[in-house]
Amino acid sequence: MNGLKDEHIPVLAAILAGQISLPQDGVMVDATIGHGGHSFLFGKQLGPKGVILGLDVDEKTIQRAQLTLKDLKCRVILKKSNFADIDMQMRQYGIEKADFILADLGFCSAQLEDEEKGLSFMQNMPLDMRLDKSLSTTAADIVNNSDEKSLADLIYKYGEDRASRRIARFIVESRQNEPIETTGQLSNIVCKALARPGRRWTKIHPATRTFQALRIAVNNELENLKILLDKSEDLLAVGGKIAIISFHSLEDRIVKYNFRQNADRNIYKILTKKPIVADRQECLSNPRARSAKLRIAQKINKYETTD
Numbered sequence: 001m002n003g004l005k006d007e008h009i010p011v012l013a014a015i016l017a018g019q020i021s022l023p024q025d026g027v028m029v030d031a032t033i034g035h036g037g038h039s040f041l042f043g044k045q046l047g048p049k050g051v052i053l054g055l056d057v058d059e060k061t062i063q064r065a066q067l068t069l070k071d072l073k074c075r076v077i078l079k080k081s082n083f084a085d086i087d088m089q090m091r092q093y094g095i096e097k098a099d100f101i102l103a104d105l106g107f108c109s110a111q112l113e114d115e116e117k118g119l120s121f122m123q124n125m126p127l128d129m130r131l132d133k134s135l136s137t138t139a140a141d142i143v144n145n146s147d148e149k150s151l152a153d154l155i156y157k158y159g160e161d162r163a164s165r166r167i168a169r170f171i172v173e174s175r176q177n178e179p180i181e182t183t184g185q186l187s188n189i190v191c192k193a194l195a196r197p198g199r200r201w202t203k204i205h206p207a208t209r210t211f212q213a214l215r216i217a218v219n220n221e222l223e224n225l226k227i228l229l230d231k232s233e234d235l236l237a238v239g240g241k242i243a244i245i246s247f248h249s250l251e252d253r254i255v256k257y258n259f260r261q262n263a264d265r266n267i268y269k270i271l272t273k274k275p276i277v278a279d280r281q282e283c284l285s286n287p288r289a290r291s292a293k294l295r296i297a298q299k300i301n302k303y304e305t306t307d
């Protein structure tokens with residue numbers, strides 16, 4: 001792309017590009033513009049009458065996307081916005097229907113490294129996790145103020161960690177000594193909670209699930225995704241396609257359910273019976289691709305109300 005140090009490599013890009021072709025005057029809504037890598041690929045298919053509307057909750061990524069997309073021929077509109085407001089943003093720019101809606105969920109590699117975001121358990125940073133700085137609750141607020149049962153429920157529900165009760169107990173005990181303010185502190189507490197004599201961590205870091213749970217809660221990720229999917233059905237042109245790349249099973253389940261429901265109502269045709277995953281080569285060159293799952297559906301009919 002542009003050779004910058006914190007470059008984000010778009011996942012499943014070649015496969016996606018093989019599945020979607022846009023007309024020259026097509027409209028793409030990239031609900032998670034990030035660094036603009038995916039949009040750049042599709043933007044090359046568009047002529048001067050084509051449009052890309054790119055949304056992101058993180059102002060910083062929008063600046064990066066501007067750089068990536070600056071030489072495209074089509075009109076590029078980039079806006080700081082939650083994709084839950086996709087309908088409002090499309091209306092604001094006079095876009096009635098989209099030929100392609102893409103959401104590549106989660107976060108960019110650069111956001112993981114960004115101290116301000118406070119997402120990483122591999123580095124010591126302030127425990128924040130808000131991708132959108134206008135949100136009011138940080139991960140530190142949750143771990144320092146929630147009661148033990150609510151914490152355990154959250155870690156179980158959004159992290160699917162069976163040791164959630166034990167982790168919550170360790171968090172509550174630890175914060176009695178001092179507030180938990182950094183990702184390093186939280187990571188150490190979770191490691192202690194899960195340590196057993198002779199146990200070695202092989203597949204994933206022990207704090208992975210707890211961090212995932214907090215990030216989902218802080219950013220209201222699952223609710224926003226449901227809203228995006230519900231609204232997209234109406235915002236797609238007939239013949240248009242929606243593609244969602246998810247990174248954990250909670251997200252993937254929501255996408256699968258939405259596509260199935262719309263297929264049952266004869267509104268969508270599901271183009272990916274099973275989610276598309278990255279091949280070995282891509283997983284080796286881009287570790288983020290390992291957990292990526294891509295689902296695509298095409299709108300075949302409008303929903304008609306009979307009254």
Ligand SMILES: C[S@@+](CC[C@H](N)C(=O)[O-])C[C@H]1O[C@@H](n2cnc3c(N)ncnc32)[C@H](O)[C@@H]1O
Pocket residue numbers: 008009010011031032033034035036037038039055056057058061081082083084104105106107108131224
């Ligand atoms: C994996 S990155 C997207 C990368 C992008 N496809 C690219 O090629 O550069 C995910 C992006 O989604 C953004 N994001 C997460 N939740 C969002 C939401 N609810 N609304 C809008 N953007 C969101 C993040 O800030 C992040 O920039």
